[in-house]
Amino acid sequence: MNELVQTTLAAPEGDISFIGLFWQAHLVVKIVMLGLIAASVWCWAIVIDKALLYARTKRQMNRFENVFWSGQSLEDLYGTLQNRSNHGLAALFVAAMREWKRSHEGARPALGSLQQRIDRVMDLTIQREAERLESRLLVLASVGSAAPFIGLFGTVWGIMTSFQAIAASESTNLAVVAPGIAEALFATALGLLAAIPAVIAYNKFSSDVGKSVGRMEGFADEFSAILSRQIDERT
Structure with a gap:
């Protein structure tokens, strides 16, 4: 039994690359790593999609305003x-x-409460547009807050497993301990790799959504005033 543990501990010495650390990690740590990698890829897909969406939305708003005020x-x-x-x-x-x-x-035109109906319709439209722009931003917030702790769980599990193996082998040689500790810390690194871009992107996109919604609310107020004058002229 001790020989088997020593062989298992000695094997990682030959390969401490990222891929090697992954394949030598405990099954639980591997699952954590794969989950963090998948979360990171998902977040980057959302980031690219939202960046293109917000840029396209800004261009559409600029183009519409130019035509509207022309x-x-x-x-x-x-x-x-x-x-x-x-x-x-x-x-x-x-x-x-x-x-x-x-x-x-x-x-018989229904002009009595037309102003209120128009304002209500525009408020609902702004709400739908905000929901469209905010969709999937919660994923970035969730990954940004949870990924470091998930990575830390993988690290704790990996270190615990390494210490158990060290106790069984009765060896504290650094060459034996280092690979197990390295693969455990690799999980934390992946957690941070997933969390940091997600948090930055979430904050940036939340600000962009706020600006877009504020711009729509400003236009709604201006357009409502224009229609209100026309309603007053016809009543």
Whole structure:
């Protein structure tokens, strides 16, 4: 039994690369490592997707604002956008104009509470847009907070296993101890590798979402004021 333990402890001496440390790790530590690697890959996929989404959303908002404030007729702009899949400011505009036109249909236009209905429609649209922009950000927050502790669990398990093997072999030679400690600490490194980018990305994207929502709320207030003047002129 002691010979088997000594052989197991001596084997890692030949390969202390990252791949070697992974293959020599305890099964529990391997599961932790694989989970952290998968979480890191998932987070990077979300980061890339969100970075492209927010850049595209910003361009769409800039383009819409340029057209909206260019003096083009609201009816013409609505006719251009109504059959498209709109997001951001364009979605707000289309939702408000759709409610405006529905209220003017028929022989008796429903103008009594039109302003409140338009404001409610735009608030709901902003809420849906915020949910679309915030989707999967919770994954980044969860990985950022949990990954270091998961990595620490793998480290504690690996060190505990190493100490048990040391006690069984009755050897404290550094060459015997080092590989087991290294593979345990490797789990902590993977935990930090997954957590740090996730936390940074979450904070950055949360700020971007806040700016986008604030921009939509500002446009909603301005557009609501424009429609309010037209409602007052027709009543």
